Amino acid sequence: xxxxxxxxxxxxxxxxxxxxxxxxxxxxxxxxxxxxxxxxxxxxxxxxxxxxxxxxxxxxxxxxxxxxxxxxxxxxxxxxxxxxxxxx
Numbered sequence: 001x002x003x004x005x006x007x008x009x010x011x012x013x014x015x016x017x018x019x020x021x022x023x024x025x026x027x028x029x030x031x032x033x034x035x036x037x038x039x040x041x042x043x044x045x046x047x048x049x050x051x052x053x054x055x056x057x058x059x060x061x062x063x064x065x066x067x068x069x070x071x072x073x074x075x076x077x078x079x080x081x082x083x084x085x086x087x088x
Contacts, residue, residue, distance in 0.1 A: 003058035005030070005077050 005026045009016045017023060034057075041047050058076060066072050071086040 002076055003061045003078055004032075005079065007077050 005024055038049060058078070061078055062073050065078060065083060065086075069083070069087045073082055073086055075082065
């Protein structure tokens, strides 16, 4: 969600919108297909598989945009408007 859609705007030191009832959240219908591959640890010890895979999502999307366009995006969300602005 944060990589593609969610954005926190601050104006005059205040978060806008002040009420999150209208805050845009990524829904399952809007979410892109994601393939997750779990790798075994070399030492055979069990590992947790929860939220840690979420961290690399934004960098992976940024690298995909770079591979496609040759342009780097440095600000989230990487929405359609920002991608179009980056490629001119």
